[in-house]
Amino acid sequence: MTGALGIYNYWIYVLLMMIGLYGVIAKPNLIKQAIALGLFQTGIFLYYISMAVIDGGTAPVWTTILDGAQKYEGPYDNPLPHVLILTAIVVSVSVLAVALALIINIKRTYGTIEYDEIEAMDQADKRADYQRGQVVDAADDVEHKLEGHHHA
Amino acid sequence: MLDAFEIVPNLPVLVVTTPLIGGILTIAMGRGKGPWAWATLITGLVFYFTVLLMQQVLAAKTGFISYELGNWPRQWGIEYRVDALNAFILLTVAGVAFVTTLYAQKSVEKEIPQDRHNFFYAVWVLAVCGLLGITVTGDAFNVYVLLEISSLTVYALIAMGKDMNRQALTASLRYLILGSVGASFILLGIGYLMMVTGTLNMEDMHDRLAALPDAVHNRTVLVAFAFLLCGLGLKMALFPLHMWLPKAYTYAPSAVSALLSATATKVGIYMAFRFLFTIFGVGFSFVAMPANVVLSVAACAGILVTGVTAVRQTNLKRMLAYSSVGQLGYIVAGFALANVHGVAGSVIHIFNHAMMKGGMFMAAGAIMYRLGRCDLRAVRGLGKRMPLTMAAFVAGGLGLVGFPLTAGFISKWYLVQGALEAPHMWPVAAVVLVGSLLAVAYTWRVVEAAYFQEPEGDSALVTEAPLSMVAPMWILIGASVYFGVSATFTGEISMRAAKSLLGGAP
CATH class of the missing domain: 1.10.287 (Helix Hairpins)
Incomplete structure (x- = not known):
């Protein structure tokens, strides 16, 4: 695939991010804002993962260790962005946890989340x-x- | 003794790991004074480490210390890199953290229920860990991770003010959402940079960007630049992206407001230094791209608008919060000039403003401690009732104005000099002066209430705040006066930092 369609991953990432951003700005419900924030961050994860792909590349695992026989000499996808996003996912989960804790407290003291x-x-x-x-x-x-x- | 533990060679990483482990252990320190004492010990230790680190950096022949975590070469591992600039910021952050921890004891006892003190101080120390980590690291992704450590803990710290006023919760959530969007933009910017350069090390990024044949027209680089500028703007509360800040600083516990005003946004500005100067370089950020125009227009508008808004506030903490946004404007306007005096003024004002505004928030917190509120009506007649606290507030206010013999004067001297040296930038100098007049106006409102009006209600009965609050307050205010009279140390360090940022000799 070539041209704009060939990089459809990036279109999806932009779309997800924009849906998230819209939700964060436009939704008065705090839970919906938290969900939108999650969507926004997920878009970015997709972007990082897409960036790691190499044409014809495979998972960066040394196959000799696995089956002992043949050895596959690349090309491998870049494992670094995957590792980074593993960290970023943890961060995003923590953000969501803190956000939900705050929303629970808001619900208790205000009685509403609008x-x-x-x-x-x-x-x-x-x-x-x-x-x-x-x-x-x-x-x-x-x-x-x-x-x-x-x-x- | 130091060498026996190999402390000196490992200083850069100890600055982060000490509060990281210490912060988690705080939870186990019981319900009494234990958590506070432990937090004081940890922040004191870290402060001592940053002093040692500063000595090391000043003694280093290359002008910086490079530390590779786990001995992994910097291409693969994380490199901590300390030069004059971040040694100075580390010293400021750790110093203020230590002094505000001393101050926090009484204030926190009053404002936060006893059974949550261990969690409060745990989160407090972890916030300091995140802020120091951002400052010490030389790895772009590590910046993002530590940024989130500091942000998450700061959201929690702000929300702890909920027992004083429930608006602390909404203030915290609003900051959480805007802060996360900002941090995500920074993450995206780092991603685009990694796409072009294939590295996360800041120095390597710079070298590879410089080697690109046509970086100025490379779309990926431009997108990275735009995302980073936007994200950093949110994180350092650059006008008009500052909307989260006033409410957060107003409703946070007083000690937290003092800590944040002096450290959190300052570290945001430090990140801007690293991304704009160290990674992209002056030639890209300020010559090829119009970052100087965007930043100085936003900063100048911020100085004027928030100055006027601050004059109209009646709550002292809110007034100081708006004033902080204005003062950040000075810092941003300074480095946007991209000449030696402008950047040096910016660096020195990070330090000076931390001292002055930290001290002033402490004074507001002391009033809060005695009266349970800190609006202009509560302040009436306090000049006689709480003389030391009010004097500290006024001395800090004079610093914000830029009165001679205060630290603020030194900063503004550098800034105005920088503005007049840069071509067509004289309006910045004019705005700096108008901003000072606005600072006179809002400081005067407090002076008038405290010294020229009679106390009413509770204010007539109060006495001076306890020594454990007044002493730390005066340490910061005293420092701001001391470094206003004798600016040799701060001046030399910031000139050195400015020259190395602008690409001269380190």
Whole structure:
């Protein structure tokens, strides 16, 4: 295969990444954001694995050791990206674990995992603080709106 | 005695392995003062190692120390490489980590439930491990792994503020998502670089990129550059990618805010140094590519916008957080000039800002310790009630302004000099000066409340914060004043770092 189709792995990686990025930005549900983040990172793993492939290459295992008879003299796929991604997968699992731990805590304290509702509750907290005479003047609210705007 | 344990030849790796193993062991240190004492011991030891390492680097004839992990040659294994730049950053990070650990004891007792102290300090020491690891390594993928170690632990540290305010949880999650996207961009950038160069060692990457016939028009290299710039921007909270930072620093436990403001984003900037200068090289990043324009525009906009935002804040920690983004702007604007004085100003400001802002966050934490809040209304009249704390805050504020005889003055001197030397870069000098005026404005709001208004409510009854908080605060603020008066050491080191980054003699 040649041309753009010959590197379809890379198209899939870009597609996965973009779906993930969209989810992270657009979904108000925190669990969906975590899933999207996982998808985003998985896309990158696919990219690294695709990069290791060599035309006609095979798994970088020394076959003499396995069957004792014939010896295959390459070409081998590059094992380094595989090893790197093994590490990156561990990292990504840890990120997901921390994210889920945070979401569980958020669910316990806020009672919801919808970003919009959490934001509204934080605003209500702020108004309560204001009424108790703590913190806040008008500037804080303006700045908060600005932040909300950026997030949207 | 040192030689008996072969400490000196193994210093580069000890800086990482000590907190890595020590951090995990912290969990077993019981429920009382044990975890804190252990964390102090570990960070103190690491600080001592970085001092030794600095001496070694200054004594080294080549100007750097290369350490190959497990004696694997650097083409295959991981190389730790320490030169004047990262020895200086290591010293800063380890020093601040040690002093904030001393400070943390009382603050953490107040802000975090007793049964979680061992986990808190375990994660704390591991965060320091990640930050030091990023700084010491000379291997691009190792940077990513250690970056994630530091990020994951920092997310947990921020979330520990949940018992003070539940917004710490959402702040942490938002940072987690943006931080992971940033780190993934960095991972992608490293992948593209590996595709072109076939290596992960930074020096080798540089040599092979330089040997490419037409790197400037090589799409793979360009994509790597774009991804890395974007990811690094997120990690170092470069305006307008800083949206995660203010909330995270506001709701994190006070000791964590002090540690992070002084170390986390600084290490992000160090990564930018390594990728832009060491790997791509000045010729590619700043001459062939318009990174200098992109970075200095973002930095200058950041200095102005966050300066104005900081003036409008009423919560001290939030004000300091916005001010941090602005100060990072100075550092970025400095190295974007890509001349000796600009880069040296940038390096020296990493150190100076760590001292000043660390001390100021500690002061805000001390107010939090006494009053349970740190807004401008709580600060009223505190000048008389907590004189040492408020004086530390004001001294730090003067440093942010760049008042003569403070460290901030030295940084800005270098930055303005660099800006005037570079062609068409004088607006950067103007922005640095306007930024200083904005710093006057937000510092003045605190001074006015603390010294010219009468205390109300609880503020009238409080006394000075305990010595174990005031002393570390004044160590950092004192350092910022000392290195403002006598800048020979910091100046020489940063000039040396700048020259080696720009490709001159090491």
